Amino acid sequence: xxxxxxxxxxxxxxxxxxxxxxxxxxxxxxxxxxxxxxxxxxxxxxxxxxxxxxxxxxxxxxxxxxxxxxxxxxxxxxxxxxxxxxxxxxxxxxxxxxxxxxxxxxxxxxxxxxxxxxxxxxxxxxxxxxxxxxxxxxxxxxxxxxxxxxxxxxxxxxxxxxxxxxxxxxxxxxxxxxxxxxxxxxxxxxxxxxxxxxxxxxxxxxxxxxxxxxxxxxxxxxxxxxxxxxxxxxxxxxxxxxxxxxxxxxxxxxxxxxx
Amino acid sequence: xxxxxxxxxxxxxxxxxxxxxxxxxxxxxxxxxxxxxxxxxxxxxxxxxxxxxxxxxxxxxxxxxxxxxxxxxxxxxxxxxxxxxxxxxxxxxxxxxxxxxxxxxxxxxxxxxxxxxxxxxxxxxxxxxxxxxxxxxxxxxxxxxxxxxxxxxxxxxxxxxxxxxxxxxxxxxxxxxxxxxxxxxxxxxxxxxxxxxxxxxxxxxxxxxxxxxxxxxxxxxxxxxxxxxxxxxxxxxxxxxxxxxxxxxxxxxxxxxxxxxxxx
Ligand SMILES: Nc1ncnc2c1ncn2[C@@H]1O[C@H](COP(=O)(O)OP(=O)(O)OP(=O)(O)O)[C@@H](O)[C@H]1O
Ligand SMILES: [Mg+2]
Numbered sequence: 136x137x138x139x140x141x142x143x144x145x146x147x148x149x150x151x152x153x154x155x156x157x158x159x160x161x162x163x164x165x166x167x168x169x170x171x172x173x174x175x176x177x178x179x180x181x182x183x184x185x186x187x188x189x190x191x192x193x194x195x196x197x198x199x200x201x202x203x204x205x206x207x208x209x210x211x212x213x214x215x216x217x218x219x220x221x222x223x224x225x226x227x228x229x230x231x232x233x234x235x236x237x238x239x240x241x242x243x244x245x246x247x248x249x250x251x252x253x254x255x256x257x258x259x260x261x262x263x264x265x266x267x268x269x270x271x272x273x274x275x276x277x278x279x280x281x282x283x284x285x286x287x288x289x290x291x292x293x294x295x296x297x298x299x300x301x302x303x304x305x306x307x308x309x310x311x312x313x314x315x316x317x318x319x320x321x322x323x324x325x326x327x328x329x330x331x332x333x334x335x336x337x338x339x340x341x342x343x344x345x346x347x348x349x350x351x352x353x354x355x356x357x358x359x360x361x362x363x364x365x366x367x368x369x370x371x372x373x374x375x376x377x378x379x380x381x382x383x384x385x386x387x388x389x390x391x392x393x394x
Numbered sequence: 395x396x397x398x399x400x401x402x403x404x405x406x407x408x409x410x411x412x413x414x415x416x417x418x419x420x421x422x423x424x425x426x427x428x429x430x431x432x433x434x435x436x437x438x439x440x441x442x443x444x445x446x447x448x449x450x451x452x453x454x455x456x457x458x459x460x461x462x463x464x465x466x467x468x469x470x471x472x473x474x475x476x477x478x479x480x481x482x483x484x485x486x487x488x489x490x491x492x493x494x495x496x497x498x499x500x501x502x503x504x505x506x507x508x509x510x511x512x513x514x515x516x517x518x519x520x521x522x523x524x525x526x527x528x529x530x531x532x533x534x535x536x537x538x539x540x541x542x543x544x545x546x547x548x549x550x551x552x553x554x555x556x557x558x559x560x561x562x563x564x565x566x567x568x569x570x571x572x573x574x575x576x577x578x579x580x581x582x583x584x585x586x587x588x589x590x591x592x593x594x595x596x597x598x599x600x601x602x603x604x605x606x607x608x609x610x611x612x613x614x615x616x617x618x619x620x621x622x623x624x625x626x627x628x629x630x631x632x633x634x635x636x637x638x639x640x641x642x643x644x645x646x647x648x649x650x651x652x653x654x655x656x657x658x
Contacts (some may be wrong), residue, residue, distance in 0.1 A: 235623060
């Protein structure tokens with residue numbers, strides 16, 4: 136089977152010399168939902184920026200997305216297939232209105248107007264934000280902005296979603312809704328998070344990153360309950376509800392995700 | 395957070411709200427051009443322009459008092475700039491004061507010019523305020539773009555508008571943090587200046603880092619150097635009518651002002 140994401144000995148240092156990724160190697164099958172956890176500064180965000188080619192050209196090692204190697208030539212195709220949702224929706228929502236923000240990706244993929252409009256409607260429906268097209272981002276709550284941020288990426292119809300701290304700053308109900316939305320989305324997903332409950336409920340598999348190294352890769356149910364491992368990497372064993380498991384994904388074109 | 399002091403748009407469905415933003419932008423510019431070109435003693439022309447501006451306020455269903463209050467904020471600024479005019483124009487002296495060997499006199503021509511400058515400033519701010527109050531900012535941006543203002547300039551204004559609110563929030567956070575740490579009075583001016591310097595510095599660095607993240611977000615959604623957008627504006631029959639009517643009125647006011655001043 137063609138892997139959705141494959142990374143081989145990825146190494147990257149920021150211009151100031153800080154080694155942020157140090158020989159990362161993993162592969163993810165299509166449809167998998169995988170958590171990336173680790174302390175602050177572990178390199179999670181840096182890894183995501185590499186997977187969709189935003190940070191490109193300074194690393195060593197190789198990256199494949201759906202079998203296509205990430206190179207200068209495939210950069211734009213990869214960016215269209217891998218949707219990155221930034222931690223702070225204020226970084227992601229840079230247009231004056233919600234409509235323009237969600238349309239930004241499809242427009243810059245060169246799609247015709249009608250298709251752009253169809254995708255905006257569909258993406259907003261998927262996150263339950265239809266009717267917000269003309270709103271300005273600074274008039275929305277954080278939870279609403281997070282959903283719109285996800286819609287901006289869904290509108291590009293990517294195969295792979297990278298979510299950086301999707302639940303940070305959300306109140307319990309918004310967080311609950313977000314987890315349900317993510318469970319229903321059919322895309323392959325990598326989720327960087329400090330929210331161990333979210334990891335537990337959403338991702339059957341977990342990667343643990345520390346100081347730029349991949350220190351563990353295995354079933355969430357095993358890793359998250361390994362107290363010694365978790366503590367060694369600055370993490371906490373979550374207070375868990377009776378082992379819930381993600382439901383089977385269903386297509387995300389329906390709008391009934393959010394009540 | 396709420397930023398009502400930045401957001402001046404008022405929800406509404408009045409005729410003025412529904413007009414095409416391009417028309418409103420051009421109409422406002424035309425109004426300002428005409429009103430600034432009325433000669434100092436063209437009072438009937440000023441009266442006509444003020445009447446038109448107030449009619450627009452009425453049509454836009456904006457409370458008159460609020461419109462007057464908001465437009466009056468410009469008067470102190472105009473006043474400071476124009477304060478010397480009444481004293482420095484040649485003309486018939488209306489009022490004189492002796493200050494030692496100096497004679498300070500207010501002339502009739504000077505006073506008329508001063509008043510006309512104030513009226514011009516007030517009317518210009520009144521109609522601009524009305525434009526902003528009846529047009530959502532994103533639509534104004536689209537209008538600028540449609541009127542062939544360079545895309546880079548429009549994008550810059552658009553980012554400024556979008557991130558002004560975010561920056562105000564960040565500045566408030568920094569301010570709160572500062573206040574939380576500086577309990578009690580008795581701080582020196584020097585200390586305050588240093589803290590303020592630090593705040594500005596940290597705001598600057600945060601903004602710089604944010605701009606990098608925004609650029610990354612744009613890249614990851616396919617941006618390749620050129621901002622694209624869909625044009626959603628359509629010119630209606632009422633826009634033609636309103637535009638024509640406005641053009642005629644502006645021309646009339648212009649001619650009226652000239653005639654009164656003595657010949658074209
Ligand atoms: N623009 C940059 N320039 C230099 N160093 C950076 C830059 N961005 C991140 N780093 C450094 O790279 C390392 C990895 O950072 P990264 O943001 O990927 O961590 P993270 O796992 O996402 O952390 P967090 O949980 O806090 O989001 C950190 O040591 C960080 O200080
Ligand atoms: Mg991070």
